[in-house]
Amino acid sequence: MTNSETIARLEALLERVRTRRVEARVRSPQVPQGIAVPAAGAPAPAPARAPAAAPPRAPFAPTPAVPIHAVAIAPSVIRADDPFSDTDLPTRPPPRTEPPAVEIEVDIEVQEPIEERAAGPVGSFEGARPPVPVREAFDSRERLVVAEPAALEPASEPLASGPVVPAGEVVAQDAGVAEEYVRESAREDEAPISSQRPVSEPEEHLAQMAFGAEESRPPRHTPPPESGRLPAAPEVDFDADVTGVRQAPAAVAPASHLEPQVIGGTIGTSAVVADVVGEAQIFAPATFVDLVDASLGL
Amino acid sequence: MLLDRMASPSFDATHAVRFDLAHGAVRAGEGTDALLLVPSSALVELTLSAPVDAIDALGRALGAAIGRRAAARLSDARGASVESFVTQLAGEAAVAGIGALRVERWGRALVIVIERSPLNGALLLPAVAALVEAASGRKVWCTLLMRDEHVARVLVGSERGTERVRAWIEGGVPWGEALAKLHGGGA
Numbered sequence: 001m002t003n004s005e006t007i008a009r010l011e012a013l014l015e016r017v018r019t020r021r022v023e024a025r026v027r028s029p030q031v032p033q034g035i036a037v038p039a040a041g042a043p044a045p046a047p048a049r050a051p052a053a054a055p056p057r058a059p060f061a062p063t064p065a066v067p068i069h070a071v072a073i074a075p076s077v078i079r080a081d082d083p084f085s086d087t088d089l090p091t092r093p094p095p096r097t098e099p100p101a102v103e104i105e106v107d108i109e110v111q112e113p114i115e116e117r118a119a120g121p122v123g124s125f126e127g128a129r130p131p132v133p134v135r136e137a138f139d140s141r142e143r144l145v146v147a148e149p150a151a152l153e154p155a156s157e158p159l160a161s162g163p164v165v166p167a168g169e170v171v172a173q174d175a176g177v178a179e180e181y182v183r184e185s186a187r188e189d190e191a192p193i194s195s196q197r198p199v200s201e202p203e204e205h206l207a208q209m210a211f212g213a214e215e216s217r218p219p220r221h222t223p224p225p226e227s228g229r230l231p232a233a234p235e236v237d238f239d240a241d242v243t244g245v246r247q248a249p250a251a252v253a254p255a256s257h258l259e260p261q262v263i264g265g266t267i268g269t270s271a272v273v274a275d276v277v278g279e280a281q282i283f284a285p286a287t288f289v290d291l292v293d294a295s296l297g298l
Numbered sequence: 299m300l301l302d303r304m305a306s307p308s309f310d311a312t313h314a315v316r317f318d319l320a321h322g323a324v325r326a327g328e329g330t331d332a333l334l335l336v337p338s339s340a341l342v343e344l345t346l347s348a349p350v351d352a353i354d355a356l357g358r359a360l361g362a363a364i365g366r367r368a369a370a371r372l373s374d375a376r377g378a379s380v381e382s383f384v385t386q387l388a389g390e391a392a393v394a395g396i397g398a399l400r401v402e403r404w405g406r407a408l409v410i411v412i413e414r415s416p417l418n419g420a421l422l423l424p425a426v427a428a429l430v431e432a433a434s435g436r437k438v439w440c441t442l443l444m445r446d447e448h449v450a451r452v453l454v455g456s457e458r459g460t461e462r463v464r465a466w467i468e469g470g471v472p473w474g475e476a477l478a479k480l481h482g483g484g485a
Contacts, residue, residue: 286379287376288433288434289376289435289436292434292436292454295454296438296455296456298455298459298480
């Protein structure tokens with residue numbers, strides 16, 4: 001239950017209390033004990049609290065931020081014989097029987113700021129009501145303070161699933177702060193990351209271990225190569241003349257390097273290189289005498 | 299063109315020289331001519347002091363003996379090939395000790411090349427001419443083309459041809475160009 005719902009329920013409860021109070025005053029206009037009568041000249045609140053004169057109630061949406069304790073101190077008179085008091089009222093007025101002889105000291109905590117607020121209009125929905133006497137407001141507040149834990153319990157209902165949080169803190173904080181607190185507390189209780197391991201195996205894994213996998217998984221590692229000679233590398237057919245250098249992009253030399261400029265001479269192909277002097281031996285004497293005769297003929 | 303012992307029958311030097319120790323004689327071949335082992339230096343000394351005709355006669359005597367023995371080894375000297383003839387000439391020249399003989403043919407010119415010969419030019423030229431005349435039966439003239447420490451080249455030809463070549467060489471023409479001019483290449 002959220003705060004809005006809690007407020008809505010309290011608003012409904014307050015409306016019923018007011019209605020009953022008015023009805024009770026109409027029937028027997030008694031002044032509750034312990035409540036001071038307003039001084040003479042003070043405006044009588046009764047005509048203003050008539051049900052007919054009460055303005056129509058506005059929806060609760062415009063007042064979601066009203067403090068819970070402001071609702072608890074609304075002046076009201078609750079009769080003991082009210083049939084609704086047993087179930088809806090958080091507190092019950094003391095019975096009208098004679099009190100026991102034993103003295104009981106009731107330690108009542110009085111909160112001054114609450115008393116001051118009770119003297120004037122409280123909240124948007126309290127503005128239509130006349131100002132309540134301080135004593136009357138204090139009396140109502142006493143009973144509510146005694147029953148404070150029961151009245152605040154619905155407000156802490158959203159925190160029931162989380163860790164235990166003091167009720168006073170929840171009252172003072174809004175829902176965002178409470179959620180932040182819950183998150184921080186839960187984070188402190190978390191186990192370290194290194195210890196966050198699954199407690200049990202996944203069901204599929206357990207089923208595979210028990211009944212075997214339907215399809216065998218591929219092996220993670222290939223077997224080692226067999227011993228022996230290594231197979232020869234496949235022959236690559238390539239052209240030995242093509243080294244790839246010609247196809248490679250020309251490297252751009254830095255501008256700071258000097259490169260020689262080769263200047264070659266022009267040589268004609270028709271130049272006569274050899275000069276043949278004489279002619280091959282045509283004379284071939286058959287005998288030595290012929291050779292002697294030939295030499296004598298010179 | 300070198301014709302030095304190309305595809306020619308080898309020279310048989312068996313019993314080419316016989317030393318008759320009992321008689322104190324040296325004989326060459328089948329002949330009865332007695333040989334005399336003379337120091338080469340003695341021959342050089344002789345050429346330096348002897349008249350030209352005496353030197354020429356001595357040289358011709360040496361060469362003629364070699365030529366006759368080479369021709370004797372040939373059954374048909376006039377029909378023998380150049381190679382066969384040169385082989386027998388070289389063999390007999392080696393036995394006589396005048397050096398290693400070979401033949402060069404420069405065109406039509408016949409050049410006798412003798413290596414490591416102990417004879418000087420005054421004896422060598424008449425000896426070469428005589429051995430060619432004795433072997434071929436032709437009258438030839440010779441002139442020295444060149445001579446160095448190891449080799450001597452001798453041109454064999456006519457009297458006119460050898461005189462012209464000698465004149466060119468004495469005029470400063472290299473012996474190769476002189477042979478070329480001899481074939482009609484020059485004046």
